Structure formats: C-alpha cells, structure tokens
Amino acid sequence: MKVTTKLEDIIESSLSGSTIFKRQEVLTPEHIPSRLPHREEKIKELTVIFRELTNDPSSTSIRVVVSGPTGTGKTVTTKTFGNLFKSKLKERGTKIEYIHINCHRQRTLYLLTMELASNLKLPIPVRGLSAQESFRIIHDYLAKRNIHVILTLDEFDYLINTSPHEDIYFLVRLYDELSSTTRHMSYIFIMRDEQNVSTLDRSIKDHMMRNIVKFEPYKVRELKDILTDRVSEAFQPNVVPEETVDYISNVYGHDKGGSGNARLAIEVLEMAGKIAEIKNSPVVLMDYAKEANSRINAEAGEILEEISYLELHPLLILKALINLYNRLKTSSIQIGRLEKEYRDLCQELGEEPRRHTQVYEYVKRMKLMGILETQQSGRGMRGRTTLISFSVPISQDLESLIIKNLRMKLDNKEDYV
Numbered sequence: 042m043k044v045t046t047k048l049e050d051i052i053e054s055s056l057s058g059s060t061i062f063k064r065q066e067v068l069t070p071e072h073i074p075s076r077l078p079h080r081e082e083k084i085k086e087l088t089v090i091f092r093e094l095t096n097d098p099s100s101t102s103i104r105v106v107v108s109g110p111t112g113t114g115k116t117v118t119t120k121t122f123g124n125l126f127k128s129k130l131k132e133r134g135t136k137i138e139y140i141h142i143n144c145h146r147q148r149t150l151y152l153l154t155m156e157l158a159s160n161l162k163l164p165i166p167v168r169g170l171s172a173q174e175s176f177r178i179i180h181d182y183l184a185k186r187n188i189h190v191i192l193t194l195d196e197f198d199y200l201i202n203t204s205p206h207e208d209i210y211f212l213v214r215l216y217d218e219l220s221s222t223t224r225h226m227s228y229i230f231i232m233r234d235e236q237n238v239s240t241l242d243r244s245i246k247d248h249m250m251r252n253i254v255k256f257e258p259y260k261v262r263e264l265k266d267i268l269t270d271r272v273s274e275a276f277q278p279n280v281v282p283e284e285t286v287d288y289i290s291n292v293y294g295h296d297k298g299g300s301g302n303a304r305l306a307i308e309v310l311e312m313a314g315k316i317a318e319i320k321n322s323p324v325v326l327m328d329y330a331k332e333a334n335s336r337i338n339a340e341a342g343e344i345l346e347e348i349s350y351l352e353l354h355p356l357l358i359l360k361a362l363i364n365l366y367n368r369l370k371t372s373s374i375q376i377g378r379l380e381k382e383y384r385d386l387c388q389e390l391g392e393e394p395r396r397h398t399q400v401y402e403y404v405k406r407m408k409l410m411g412i413l414e415t416q417q418s419g420r421g422m423r424g425r426t427t428l429i430s431f432s433v434p435i436s437q438d439l440e441s442l443i444i445k446n447l448r449m450k451l452d453n454k455e456d457y458v
C-alpha cells in the first residue's frame with residue numbers, strides 16, 4: 042500500500058511541472074525558432090533571387106535549388122524565408138502564397154497536386170482527373186485571381202528517384218506545358234545533393250540549376266549559437282551549464298569531424314534534459330549529454346553489430362546501396378535499381394551474382410534483422426515498386442564497417458559463400 046502511494050507521488054510530482062524545462066516543445070523538429078543563427082545570409086540570398094517578384098509577379102517564374110546535407114537547416118530556413126517574404130509582399134499589395142510540401146510524404150505528382158490544392162483551399166474533384174489536369178485547374182485559379190505561389194518541394198531528390206521523369210519534367214517545365222501567358226508559380230527545390238538531378242535531361246537540369254543556394258554542415262561555434270538559443274527558450278534559467286552545450290557542439294561540429302547536423306545536436310540536448318529530470322538533478326550535467334549521445338547512437342550501434350554476421354552477398358547488397366546513396370544522395374532506392382547496382386558490383390569483383398529471388402530473400406532477412414527498411418512507392422509510378430533504405434543513418438562508420446566485413450569475406454571466400 043505504502044509503495045503504491047509513493048509511486049503515485051512520483052507521477053504527481055513529475056506531472057506538476059518541470060524543474061528543467063520551461064517550454065520543451067521548442068526542442069521538437071517542427072518548432073520554427075524566431076532566430077536562425079548563421080543562416081541570415083541564406084535568407085538574404087533567397088530574397089535577392091526572388092526580388093524580381095516584387096515588380097510584376099505575373100511576368101516571371103523563379104526556380105531555385107536549395108541543397109545541403111541533412112540537419113543543415115534547409116527546411117527551417119526556407120520556411121522562414123517563405124513566410125517572411127510572403128508577408129512583406131502582401132504589405133506591398135502583391136497577392137502571394139507560400140506553400141511547403143514534403144515529397145516524401147506526398148510521394149507522387151498526383152498527391153502533391155492534391156496537397157497544393159488543399160493548401161489553397163481549392164476544391165478539386167478527387168477522381169477522374171490526372172495530376173496534370175488538376176495542376177492546370179490550379180494554375181487557372183491562380184491566374185484568374187492573380188495570385189503568385191512560391192511552392193517549396195522539400196526532399197525533391199525523393200521524387201526524382203521514385204517518380205516517372207515525365208512528372209518531373211511537367212513540374213519543372215510547367216510554362217512550356219501550359220499555354221498561359223502569365224506566370225503564377227515559382228519553385229524552391231530542396232535536395233540533399235544537387236547532383237541528384239544528374240539522371241534528368243540536360244535541358245531540365247539547366248532549367249532548374251540556374252540558382253543554387255548551398256547549405257554547409259554546421260561548425261562547432263555555429264552549433265553552439267544554435268544550441269544556446271534553444272537553451273534559453275526551452276530550459277529553466279541556469280540549468281544548462283555552458284560546458285554541456287560545448288560538449289554537444291564539439292561532438293557534432295563539422296570542423297571537429299562531426300556531421301554538422303543541428304537536428305541531432307538539439308535531440309541530444311533534449312535527451313540530456315530528460316535524463317537530468319529523471320535523476321532529479323537541478324542541472325543538465327555534461328555527463329548527461331554524454332549519456333544522451335551514446336543512447337542516441339546505441340540503437341545504431343546494435344544494428345552495426347548485426348552487419349558483422351552477414352554473409353558475402355548480403356554485404357554486397359549493402360555496399361551497392363551505399364554506392365547508390367553516395368551517387369544519388371537519396372536514401373530510398375528502388376529495389377530494381379539496387380539489384381542492378383549489386384550485379385554490376387558482383388561483375389566488378391568477379392563474383393557470380395545471386396538470382397533475383399535470392400536477392401529479395403536477403404533483403405527480407407536484413408529487414409527482419411533491423412538493418413534495412415522497405416516501403417512501397419506511392420501511386421503514380423508505372424506499377425508499384427519496393428523502396429529500400431538503411432534503418433540507421435548512413436555515415437562514414439557504416440560504410441567502413443561494410444567495406445571491412447566485405448574484404449574479410451572476400452579474403453576467406455570458401456568459408457562463407
């Protein structure tokens with residue numbers, strides 16, 4: 042009985058408010074902070090590119106590629122730019138909308154067209170129209186009301202990789218397709234790597250790549266500024282010592298060999314705060330940040346261990362996946378493409394490739410082991426296909442581990458094949 046009361050007390054006191062956090066929601070990925078340290082210049086670059094819209098927005102359509110590795114602030118900076126730019130232009134009497142769509146969530150031209158319509162509160166018949174026809178209806182609507190839309194297509198690499206190229210051409214060459222004399226759509230294409238357009242036609246590439254805004258991984262002192270802002274907004278005063286922030290910035294800062302990923306740095310900060318809370322500590326000690334860091338990497342660690350137990354051909358499949366990732370900078374790969382890369386790799390190494398069904402079996406097994414993730418591509422592709430990705434972040438360590446194991450298996454082939 043006594044124990045029950047105690048446990049209730051624990052829950053009661055933990056529910057009644059945090060001694061560590063002031064506004065924990067500030068640490069979620071969806072939060073848009075009021076300041077963006079070290080991205081002011083990018084906002085300026087985007088403004089200069091879109092400045093043309095201030096004069097006569099219906100005379101031009103602008104296209105920009107925003108590229109950079111994961112966690113470098115592409116999404117948050119573009120959203121902030123879009124919303125601020127929109128209000129400035131509205132103040133000047135220009136009708137403009139900013140719409141941000143994630144291509145990983147809206148995985149086909151059709152779905153993203155529907156999302157665009159829903160953002161504009163434009164009812165479009167759900168059935169019977171193709172994506173292209175729906176897009177034309179949206180464009181007519183914008184033309185009639187003289188509205189200009191800046192449409193950001195986030196994770197555009199994904200769409201390039203998984204959609205028929207005609208769909209990409211339709212989007213990018215919109216004004217060659219539509220007979221409209223006025224222009225009402227501009228685009229921001231967000232990509233991890235602009236080289237991903239290499240599979241597209243030269244004319245499309247030229248069309249897209251005129252303006253590129255590149256985001257670099259964050260350095261130690263840049264992460265420190267970003268984290269310091271979050272500390273003051275999300276935490277109670279004086280609970281996060283400077284050395285905790287320094288520790289996280291040093292681990293993730295690109296100039297110290299880290300990934301330069303602000304998302305992971307903020308995640309570690311939040312988890313360190315939670316650990317402090319659970320331990321009833323009044324401060325978020327550096328040790329908690331260390332623990333948080335290893336916890337966040339632990340799951341990945343276990344999966345890495347599984348890789349050491351794989352045989353030669355599953356390892357070759359993983360190496361093929363890494364090769365494609367390095368080339369295309371997109372983490373989800375169509376199974377057919379992966380299989381082709383695997384065959385090429387086998388040929389290069391003088392190995393007899395395994396048959397189609399066996400390759401699928403290996404993929405299935407690695408999914409069960411937690412190494413790979415699979416998902417079905419959305420509608421709109423010619424037939425459905427399976428997309429394969431790693432379930433852990435692709436890092437230098439992962440690649441080295443796969444290569445090391447691969448070498449071992451190739452050296453002792455007879456024992457393993």
Ligand SMILES: Nc1ncnc2c1ncn2[C@@H]1O[C@H](COP(=O)(O)OP(=O)(O)OP(=O)(O)O)[C@@H](O)[C@H]1O
Binds near residue numbers: 303307
């Ligand atoms: N300069 C910055 N100031 C404040 N917060 C930042 C800054 N850059 C990134 N962040 C934060 O880091 C996290 C990751 O940023 P964001 O999602 O914009 O990165 P991304 O480059 O789009 O990553 P991905 O390619 O994985 O989508 C978000 O929580 C974001 O608010």
